[in-house]
Amino acid sequence: MKALRREFVRQVPVSAAVGWWNQWDHEHTLVVHGESWLDGHLLHEDERTCIAFVTIRVPIFSFLTSTAMNVNLKYDADTMYTINLGLFGIPSITKITIREDPPDHITHHTTYTFFLRGWRRLLAPLLSPMIARWNARVWQEDLPLKLRRQKMLRHGFRDFAGLPEKLADRRYDGPLECRLPIRRLPDSPIETGRLLG
Amino acid sequence: MLPVALQRFPLCRRDELERARFVTRWLDDLRDEVTAVLLDDRVVVRSSVCPHFAGEFAVDLVRRTFRCKWHAWEFEIESGRCVSNGFKGCLRRYEADERDGMIDVLYDV
Numbered sequence: 001m002k003a004l005r006r007e008f009v010r011q012v013p014v015s016a017a018v019g020w021w022n023q024w025d026h027e028h029t030l031v032v033h034g035e036s037w038l039d040g041h042l043l044h045e046d047e048r049t050c051i052a053f054v055t056i057r058v059p060i061f062s063f064l065t066s067t068a069m070n071v072n073l074k075y076d077a078d079t080m081y082t083i084n085l086g087l088f089g090i091p092s093i094t095k096i097t098i099r100e101d102p103p104d105h106i107t108h109h110t111t112y113t114f115f116l117r118g119w120r121r122l123l124a125p126l127l128s129p130m131i132a133r134w135n136a137r138v139w140q141e142d143l144p145l146k147l148r149r150q151k152m153l154r155h156g157f158r159d160f161a162g163l164p165e166k167l168a169d170r171r172y173d174g175p176l177e178c179r180l181p182i183r184r185l186p187d188s189p190i191e192t193g194r195l196l197g
Numbered sequence: 198m199l200p201v202a203l204q205r206f207p208l209c210r211r212d213e214l215e216r217a218r219f220v221t222r223w224l225d226d227l228r229d230e231v232t233a234v235l236l237d238d239r240v241v242v243r244s245s246v247c248p249h250f251a252g253e254f255a256v257d258l259v260r261r262t263f264r265c266k267w268h269a270w271e272f273e274i275e276s277g278r279c280v281s282n283g284f285k286g287c288l289r290r291y292e293a294d295e296r297d298g299m300i301d302v303l304y305d306v
């Protein structure tokens with residue numbers, strides 16, 4: 001079996017809380033990444049795990065779509081894995097680490113590993129640029145969200161409430177945290193659990 | 198004369214708003230991003246930070262709504278209420294005042 005590996009390291013001036021929020025806020029994928037993510041159904045989610053069916057448009061070969069099983073695992077404070085079985089039945093593991101140092105500045109490290117067996121080894125030259133295209137596009141689409149959310153959190157923004165009423169409270173220098181799972185309304189379009197009945 | 202606690206925060210010129218129909222600005226001193234919209238020749242100013250996760254709004258002048266670019270939550274500009282889901286919160290409205298061709302946001306600090 002051939003393992004195709006691609007790594008991407010980026011830095012961005014936001015907290016780890018914002019980085020993890022972006023990774024685990026599944027609802028935005030269907031809007032912000034709507035060109036790439038066509039559909040998503042959460043089957044299960046808790047504070048460490050998320051299992052979902054997702055349908056994506058294949059990068060470069062955009063006439064192709066692929067429905068995949070995604071399992072996200074928050075492995076430790078700095079690391080998550082996404083285990084995916086998707087296009088052509090190719091299994092893959094994506095490892096994401098987010099390290100915050102100094103405060104409000106993260107290094108975001110993504111490693112994709114695709115496991116190619118038999119004839120699928122022939123796909124390696126195609127997969128490599130597809131992974132790079134996918135990663136670059138998603139990163140660029142997510143970047144303004146992270147920067148804006150970081151700014152608002154530092155002005156005292158609270159989810160489902162907004163900025164504080166009092167002007168004096170619109171400044172927050174304390175620690176930021178991201179509690180999983182990300183809170184959603186009951187009528188969320190991501191349809192949590194519906195496919196499990 | 199304004200009540201003592203109300204402070205003025207300059208937003209934009211009236212002619213700029215008339216040309217563009219809406220103006221969105223981050224106001225450093227107010228520490229909020231606000232959008233002024235011309236509705237039937239009235240100036241309506243609301244916070245344009247989505248109360249869900251702090252998303253950015255697109256302005257739909259036909260539907261008279263703000264639509265969040267992050268999660269597609271939609272709010273009526275006039276009432277500030279959410280019309281796309283069961284969220285009960287409301288967008289903050291700011292008083293606006295015109296003086297010498299400038300539109301100011303008024304807020305009780």
